[in-house]
Amino acid sequence: MNSEIIEEPIRFHLHGISGVVENEKYGEVGLRLMNEMWQAVKGAKIPTTGINHWVYLPDGKMFVGVELRTPQQPAIPDQLEPLDFELPRYLKHVHVGQYQALPQKWKDLKTQLAARGEVIGSPSLEVYGHHCEDPAKAETTIFIGLKAKPDQKTTTIDRTTFESIYSGQPPWEIGRPQKAFLDVAEQITGSLLDAGCGTGDNALFFASRGITVTGIDFLAEPIKLAKRKATERGVTATFLVKDALTLKAWSERFDSAIDSGLFHVFSDDDRRRYVCGLATVVKPGGRLFLLCFSDAEPGEQGPRRVSRKEIEDAFAEGWVVERIEATRFEVRADLKDFSFSEGGPKAWFVVVRRAG
Numbered sequence: 148m149n150s151e152i153i154e155e156p157i158r159f160h161l162h163g164i165s166g167v168v169e170n171e172k173y174g175e176v177g178l179r180l181m182n183e184m185w186q187a188v189k190g191a192k193i194p195t196t197g198i199n200h201w202v203y204l205p206d207g208k209m210f211v212g213v214e215l216r217t218p219q220q221p222a223i224p225d226q227l228e229p230l231d232f233e234l235p236r237y238l239k240h241v242h243v244g245q246y247q248a249l250p251q252k253w254k255d256l257k258t259q260l261a262a263r264g265e266v267i268g269s270p271s272l273e274v275y276g277h278h279c280e281d282p283a284k285a286e287t288t289i290f291i292g293l294k295a296k297p298d299q300k301t302t303t304i305d306r307t308t309f310e311s312i313y314s315g316q317p318p319w320e321i322g323r324p325q326k327a328f329l330d331v332a333e334q335i336t337g338s339l340l341d342a343g344c345g346t347g348d349n350a351l352f353f354a355s356r357g358i359t360v361t362g363i364d365f366l367a368e369p370i371k372l373a374k375r376k377a378t379e380r381g382v383t384a385t386f387l388v389k390d391a392l393t394l395k396a397w398s399e400r401f402d403s404a405i406d407s408g409l410f411h412v413f414s415d416d417d418r419r420r421y422v423c424g425l426a427t428v429v430k431p432g433g434r435l436f437l438l439c440f441s442d443a444e445p446g447e448q449g450p451r452r453v454s455r456k457e458i459e460d461a462f463a464e465g466w467v468v469e470r471i472e473a474t475r476f477e478v479r480a481d482l483k484d485f486s487f488s489e490g491g492p493k494a495w496f497v498v499v500r501r502a503g
């Protein structure tokens with residue numbers, strides 16, 4: 148997908164008409180506002196660039212407007228409101244093709260932004276190209292306003308972000324267990340917790356080896372998919388919608404736990420809370436096997452990078468650190484718009500044992 152995050156502010160000075168959108172009927176409302184706007188513009192013979200701008204505002208409002216050819220117009224009808232705004236940082240994407248493809252395009256872009264750890268701000272807009280005889284060649288530029296990149300030390304990746312990623316194709320959905328866990332399969336016996344299990348490929352791998360597995364995820368959608376996969380594969384495992392930050396209050400106990408991609412989503416505070424919860428549910432002598440992004444992975448796309456020292460610190464009390472090894476996180480082979488290291492994001496594979 149041809150999209151770029153731009154850190155240089157861009158300003159828009161428009162005149163047009165705004166309206167309230169109910170039941171997500173943006174297309175319908177947009178077309179009505181566009182007709183009204185052009186009637187007013189043509190009636191008053193106002194020179195414009197002729198380019199339609201559909202602006203998506205907060206609280207279910209939208210605005211359809213044009214740029215005037217000269218900034219100071221003597222007689223602008225009252226019906227045309229001015230709208231001036233700036234996007235300090237934004238994603239820019241040029242869509243070439245049918246307008247009908249735009250809703251799916253927005254969905255894909257939002258998923259992509261969420262997976263990159265970006266938070267959408269306001270407003271966002273579509274700037275339509277000049278009329279084109281061939282609808283397949285019509286050009287629409289999408290601008291999505293972005294908030295300043297969250298500080299991953301203080302901000303945990305939230306539910307909405309994960310929901311948005313799951314509405315597309317999550318980069319980690321490889322349809323098989325992560326290789327790092329296959330290599331330690333022999334060491335895992337008894338009962339196993341998979342914290343942040345997603346759609347369950349790691350959990351189901353261990354369940355197929357006769358382990359009593361419980362997978363938890365705070366989202367209902369991946370848990371539903373995990374249960375479906377278990378049925379399709381004829382494997383028995385328990386999947387629960389549960390927040391891994393509430394482990395401390397849980398009465399269940401496990402011989403081992405795995406974490407594939409959860410630890411690195413937490414802020415410093417939530418990381419402490421999570422590790423404290425793990426210390427409660429993993430039996431004394433039990434092990435946690437953990438796979439997270441490493442600080443050797445360049446760039447900022449994806450989750451927080453974690454250093455060896457951070458891992459040692461996180462498990463300094465109540466755990467014995469047995470292994471911290473450089474490895475790779477496996478991601479989808481068809482990932483576009485992500486520039487992870489060749490061979491997959493650089494990661495740590497960690498084995499820690501609960502003291503006692």
Ligand SMILES: C[S@@+](CC[C@H](N)C(=O)[O-])C[C@H]1O[C@@H](n2cnc3c(N)ncnc32)[C@H](O)[C@@H]1O
Nearest residue numbers: 309319343344345364365366390391392407408
């Ligand atoms: C990177 S994905 C990894 C999924 C799965 N472990 C895998 O390897 O395919 C992280 C998962 O953690 C879940 N998650 C994030 N925060 C959570 C929390 N506080 N409690 C439980 N699950 C959480 C997300 O919904 C997502 O499914």
